[in-house]
Amino acid sequence: MQKLTVTFVIGANATGKSTFIKNHFSDNKAVILDVYDYQQKAYKEAGFNRQIPFGEAFKCLYKANDKLLTxxxxxxxxxxxxxxxxxxxxxxxxxxxxDKIRQAIENVNIHVYVMxxxxxLWESYIAQRKLYGTLQSYKNIAAQIEFPNPSEGIDLIYEVADNNIQLKMDAxxxxxxxxxxxELLAEAERMCKEEEKKRSKLALIESMNNRPFWHYCESCGKKAFISAKDAFDDGWDYPPQIGAFGLLGPRTCGDCRITDTLYWKVQQQSLPIVLEETLTAEELKTWQRIKNEPESLLTEE
Ligand SMILES: [Zn+2]
Incomplete structure (x- = not known):
């Protein structure tokens, strides 16, 4: 059987990766994959379209890389x-x-082309694709590239400068x-732990629909260890039925009014956000409890 080959074409933005692949690999029956497609899919699956919080972006990229590798x-x-x-x-x-490819597949060629x-030429690519930023801004990003080294498990490394493809194997x-x-091991462990944390948090929130937990009326001070359903039937304004755990909203029993709540007070401000230094001791206690929900409702204060 002929030895299989994985070819990576790497480089900064708009360095001509797609064009190079089209010109050199489109007729050799190789399957062509693009990490960009995987990243877009990962963002979408995570529920993000344009605005992606920084920590989440890393997780999405991590997942995209993982799926591509699979x-x-x-x-x-x-x-x-x-x-x-x-x-x-x-x-x-x-x-x-x-590492993973060589573990999974015996006897495979791994080639890398660095654009x-x-x-x-680079400037013309940027113009063609109507991209933002100067050539220098792209070059600054490209400067972060660590040039591939054969010790990484790569058989052949090429540098592509316009039409010149040169083998470049450093010591x-x-x-x-x-x-x-x-580092990879530590990173994988960290991601695993974060996922586990997220899973158990979701499971806890889900469990709040059925288990009894502490309900505290911030107005009259009444408290009750009851299920969400019983609380709702008794007229409590409380998550998960009313509002959401961890987010400011009224926390009252069936006898009290929303106008006595921290939520109401904050809504009357010109800027409706909690300013801890303006809170009374009682309000601060309520706020701490809300911030730490649902965990803060599991044991009696
Ligand atoms: Zn009350």
């Missing part, structure tokens, strides 16, 4: 060559791929590999 391995297992458009600026990110166009540097593997 697809690469599955396609190789079907006996097909692959060309991947990727960014993979850091040795660490490439090693995450090469380094001339200023003139092996095994130190970066050991450091990268250690």
């Amino acid at each position: 697809d690469i391995i599955n396609i190789l297992r079907q006996g097909k060559n692959i060309v991947v458009e990727q960014t993979l600026f850091k040795a660490k990110r490439r090693i995450a791929y090469t 380094r166009p001339s200023d003139a 092996p540097n095994y130190g970066i590999v050991a450091a990268a593997r250690k």
Whole structure:
């Protein structure tokens, strides 16, 4: 059987990766994948379209990379060559791929092409695609690229400057590999822990629909260890039926009015946000309790 090949075409934005792939790989029956497609999908699945909070963006990119890697391995297992458009600026990110691919598939070629166009060509790509930013801003990002090293598990490394494709194999540097593997392990553990935390938080919130928990009326001070359904039937304004855990809203029993709540007070302000220094001791206690919901409602104060 012919030896399979995975080819990564990497480089900064608008360095001509897609064009290069089209010109050099479109007729060799390789499957062509683009990390960009995976990233867009990950953002969408996470419920983001344009605005993505920073921590979430990292998680989405992490998931996109992971899904792409899974697809690469599955396609190789079907006996097909692959060309991947990727960014993979850091040795660490490439090693995450090469390690897993080599573990899964015996005897595979891994090739990397690094796009380094001339200023003139790069500028024309930026103009063609009507992208924002100056050439220099793109070059600043490209400066973060760690040039691939054979020790990362790559068989052939090429530098592509316009029409000139040059083999560029630096001396092996095994130190970066050991450091990268250690970092990757720590990173995977951290992601795993975060996911676990998120899962158990969701499970806890879900459980609040059925379990009894402490309800505190911020107006008259009444408290009751009851289920959400019983609270609702007794006229309580309380999450999960009314409002949401952790977000400011009224927390009152059936006998009290919303106008005596912290929520009401804050709504009367010109800027309706909680300013802790303006709160009474009682209001501060309420606010702390709300912020720490639903955990703060599990045990009696
Ligand atoms: Zn009350």
